[in-house]
Amino acid sequence: MLRIENLDVYHGDAQALDGVALTVDQGAIAAIVGANGAGKTSLIHTIAGMHRPARGRIVFKGQDIAGLPSHKVCNLGIGQVAEGRQVFPSLTVAENLEMGAMLPRAKGKRVENLAFVLTMFPKLRERFTQAAGTLSGGEQQMLAIGRCLMGSPELVMFDEPSLGLAPAAVHDVLAAIRDLNRAGLTCVLVEQNVAVSLKLARQAYVLENGRVTLAGSGEALLADERVRQAYLGM
Amino acid sequence: MSSILFNVVVQGILTGLVYGLMALGLSVIFGVVRVVNFAHGEFAVIAMYAAYLLFSALRLDPLIAMLPIALGFFGIGYALQRLLINPFIGRPAHEQFILLVGVAIIIVNGLLMIFGPDARPTNLSYAFDSFAIGPLFIDKVRTYAAIAALAVTGLLFAFFRYTHTGTAIRACADNLVGAAVVGLDVKRLYALTFGIGLACVGAAGTLMVTIADATPALGPAYTLLAFTIVIIGGLGSMAGALIGGILIGVSEACAGFLITPSMKSMFSFALLIAVLAFRPEGLLGKRT
Numbered sequence: 001m002l003r004i005e006n007l008d009v010y011h012g013d014a015q016a017l018d019g020v021a022l023t024v025d026q027g028a029i030a031a032i033v034g035a036n037g038a039g040k041t042s043l044i045h046t047i048a049g050m051h052r053p054a055r056g057r058i059v060f061k062g063q064d065i066a067g068l069p070s071h072k073v074c075n076l077g078i079g080q081v082a083e084g085r086q087v088f089p090s091l092t093v094a095e096n097l098e099m100g101a102m103l104p105r106a107k108g109k110r111v112e113n114l115a116f117v118l119t120m121f122p123k124l125r126e127r128f129t130q131a132a133g134t135l136s137g138g139e140q141q142m143l144a145i146g147r148c149l150m151g152s153p154e155l156v157m158f159d160e161p162s163l164g165l166a167p168a169a170v171h172d173v174l175a176a177i178r179d180l181n182r183a184g185l186t187c188v189l190v191e192q193n194v195a196v197s198l199k200l201a202r203q204a205y206v207l208e209n210g211r212v213t214l215a216g217s218g219e220a221l222l223a224d225e226r227v228r229q230a231y232l233g234m
Numbered sequence: 235m236s237s238i239l240f241n242v243v244v245q246g247i248l249t250g251l252v253y254g255l256m257a258l259g260l261s262v263i264f265g266v267v268r269v270v271n272f273a274h275g276e277f278a279v280i281a282m283y284a285a286y287l288l289f290s291a292l293r294l295d296p297l298i299a300m301l302p303i304a305l306g307f308f309g310i311g312y313a314l315q316r317l318l319i320n321p322f323i324g325r326p327a328h329e330q331f332i333l334l335v336g337v338a339i340i341i342v343n344g345l346l347m348i349f350g351p352d353a354r355p356t357n358l359s360y361a362f363d364s365f366a367i368g369p370l371f372i373d374k375v376r377t378y379a380a381i382a383a384l385a386v387t388g389l390l391f392a393f394f395r396y397t398h399t400g401t402a403i404r405a406c407a408d409n410l411v412g413a414a415v416v417g418l419d420v421k422r423l424y425a426l427t428f429g430i431g432l433a434c435v436g437a438a439g440t441l442m443v444t445i446a447d448a449t450p451a452l453g454p455a456y457t458l459l460a461f462t463i464v465i466i467g468g469l470g471s472m473a474g475a476l477i478g479g480i481l482i483g484v485s486e487a488c489a490g491f492l493i494t495p496s497m498k499s500m501f502s503f504a505l506l507i508a509v510l511a512f513r514p515e516g517l518l519g520k521r522t
Contacts, residue, residue, distance in 0.1 A: 050414050074417025086412035088405045099405050100416050102398060147416060 007056030031201035079153030089133030100150030138169025250483020259434030265470030275456025281439025307436025468519025
């Protein structure tokens, strides 16, 4: 569904990604594992069109989208649940969800998508008219996921969805990702909780200093000696 | 004495509402696009000349001319943001400053070349009529101008509160990264916002011809006035711009009446300094 070839990305003079190549199959969860500064967020921002690559191709459903602006990428069906949740704090929960449905591709499915999101996250229904800034971290993460789903995405990139959440909320968020994937959503998962993300993932990539150094199934990487030492502390 | 003072205060409030509408444009642009429009007052003066021309050529009442002028200004603002200001978004503040000061200088001198420095009055047939309510005598023109300013402000509030596009503009002001993440077309929304900001100035400038005569020198004075109002009311607060406008309108009118009209700016700035000293975020501004 998504194929990245030979992707180079710079922040000023510093190279963030160096010849990255990876694929994400339709219906899979693809985990991207790596230390802080390895280039995970740069990769997501570049796919999302928030950062322009210097070289390389990003092919989504047969179309090269490298360098397209973010609103066009979103409208092709690539959604993002960004690091730090990035909800609109002074807008209500209802307005936040509405903003997710501003994409031309999602306008006609507004009612249907809203019903789906509110069934999946009943907490959002309770908080519907509250300002998003007054929600707890876990609730904000559900709002961020719900807002993304309002755009009818076919592939969603989750950037550190469990970061800074209480343990119970971490479980809820990861369960929600698993359920969405079972319902057919293709997912890219960047997650500090390496063990859990590799267990969920069908495909997995290790990113080190902007390069893909290891690739395989989640299971295979979970068994890999180097991964166990570097990321699982075993 | 007290009934005259009461009259003066009411006149001040009415003038202040028009000032408020002008400042609202500045506040909306800054609150969303984060660019300070240093040519704000100059645009108000272009609108004054447009209203003057429409009145002298077609006898079009400024209250009606307000609509086409505001619409035209929306278009100018949209194009200006898209073509000229957008490349400067994200650049250091001093570069944006120079750009808009440059625009302001071009406008003032352009107007000087076309119209010369003399004031151009718009002589409305009802310019000296007034409503008598008990001891109050209220100018008709100011009343109409104030009602029109309130109506435009009300429409703007409704637009930002109840429409999807208005909510999207608030979303951009609230969290720019979030706006990009959900796929809002930020550049288009910025252009719309600049257009809306200039439409406010266009409407306010048109109404201003009922209060003052058009002359190029008013440009920098109105820019300063709009800044004072927005800082008193609170940067980025729409209600604050209106309240700041009323405060400045009343303070100008009272200073003119109690002391001498040439002192009116001194009182506005004293008010500004008082607000900066005791409530630097402005009356309705948010502490950051």
